[in-house]
Amino acid sequence: MNKNPLHQTRPWPGFPTSKSLGSFGDANCMEQLLVHCANAIESNDATLAQQILWVLNNIAPPDGDSNQRLTCGFLRALIARAGKTGSCKLLTAMANSNPNLSIHTHKFSVIELASFIDLTPWHRFGFSAANAAILEAIEGYSSVHIIDLSSTHCMQIPTLIDAIANRPEGPQFIKLTVAGATADIPPMLDLSYEELGSKLVNFARSRNVGLEFRVIPSTSSDGFLSLIEQIRVQQLVFAEDSKGEALVINCHMMLHNIPEETHSVVIPDNINPTLYAFESSSTSSLRNMFLKALRSLSPTIVVLVDEDADFTSNNLVCRLRSAFNFLWIPYDAVDTFLRRESKQRQWYEADLCWKIENVIAQEGVQRVERLETKSRWVQRMRNASLKGIPFSEDAVLEVKNMLDEHAAGWGLKKEDDDLVLTWKGHNVVFATAWVPA
Incomplete structure (x- = not known):
């Protein structure tokens, strides 16, 4: 007699059977259960959704293996989505009463965040590739203006300052304009950008490098065109002595926060459309408009x-499948370098759960985790009159040396002019470099 309550001889009406799903502990089975649950929530079938979520709650504990923890993250997100729709009152109660379903993201100190980022090459890969490309692009310039559009609160900049400090011909003066990250998007920092800027200026001074720091206030996903105008103003502020100055635009995991849909765009009153070669049509892609605006600044290099x-x-369901089949990677990787009871692991996975919930439970301007594939970004950049340039052998060697410090599962591959970080052969993060065409 089969005593497993999950393998019932008379399945619940509409519930996917074990015959169609396979083993309940299998990742494919968990993905299928999540898909069936999402469909039930979208069709307002509260009974079926609750039944599937009950099963998921039993087979995907928050302290299980990597697949179980991944699935638990999606379980939280689906319950949050159901609660937002108000169609499943029991699910709303479940979300409010179960402490395991709440997400507590951590606010990092600068030291904590630097140490946290060093744990994996997830960000370090982009830092290494971008810094190598930037150093080559700014050769021969007396000063460099860096516009840092990054989600990591300038964690890339100290290494770049250090490299500039060690240039045989002497360091350039650095003008750094930072777009303040939105406050509630992880990773979060526990100090202001003014305080962060002061720390960077002091660090640069200790390396005999001159640094001027300015911050552009954080912007909502509707305000990226205003961000460009603020950048243009910063350029004018910095431009009093701009002869021989390189303009570097460093985009590190922030541009995917721009809404990608093609829709009616209201250009702010303070922006002259002719400056940016915007389309005359009232219906445009905000991402394309933003990239064209970046191109209008005539940058020396865009990374x-x-x-x-x-x-x-x-x-x-499409979003769920795509996210499930990508976000297993950080859960799988974290098992190779952090103990389950580690505080850093709790912070790491809380940030992942935030990302999952944003992808699954949010819509409209609140859904900011809108990743696009490398191929789509490449096409957008080309459409904005930017031309891809290859990374040098020195840049590739720099990335390889960095990867040697991490687990054997991480790898590097070249795709045309671009570099791609991989985990067990699967694409994770890409790095591309561009100049005006």
Whole structure:
């Protein structure tokens, strides 16, 4: 007699059977259960959704293996989505009463965040590739203006300052303009950007490098065109002595926060459309407009680093499948370097759960985790009259040396002019470099 309550001789009406799903502990089975649950929530079938979530709650504990923890993250997100729709009152109660379903993201100190980022090459890969490309691009310039559009609160900059300090011909003066990250998007910092800027200025001074720091206030996903105008203003502020100055635009995992849909765009009153060669049509892609605006600044180099996945679909199930088949990677990787009781692991996975919930439970401007694949970004950059340039052998060697410090599962591959970080052969993060065409 089969005593396993999950293998019932009379399945619940509409519930996927073990014959169709396979083993309940298998990742494919968990993905299928999540898909069936998402469909039930979208069709307002509260009974079926609750039944599937009950099963998921039993087979995917928050302290289980990597697949179980991944699935638990999606379980939280689906319950949050159901609660937002108000169609499943029991699910709303479940979300409010179960402490395991709440997400507590950590606010890092600068030291904590630097140490946290060093744990994996997830960000370090982009830092290494971008810094190598930037150093080559600014050779021969007396000063460099860096516009840092990054989600990591300038954690890339100290290494770049250090490299500039060690240049045989002497360091350039650095003008750093930072776009303040939105406050509630992980990783979060526990100090202001003014305080962060002061620390960077002091660090640069200790390396005999002159640094001027300015911050552009954080912007909502509707305000990226205003961000460009603020950058242009910063350029004018910095431009009093700009002869022989390189302009570097460093985009590190922030541009995917721009809404990607083509829709009616209201250009702010303070922006002159002719400056940016915007389309005359009232319907445009905000991402394309933003990239064209970046191009209008005539940068010396643009570096774009982001995660190689597609979370843009308006269909919940498509987004769920794409996210599930990408976000297993950080859960799998974390098992190789952090103990389960580690505080850093709790912070790491809380940030992942935030990302999952944003992809699954949010819509509209609140859904900011809108990753696109490398191929789509490459096409957008070309459409904005930017031309890809290859990374040098020195840059590739720099990245390889960095990867040697991490687990054997991480790898590097070249795709045309671009570099791609891999985990067990799967694409994770891409790095691309661009100049005006």
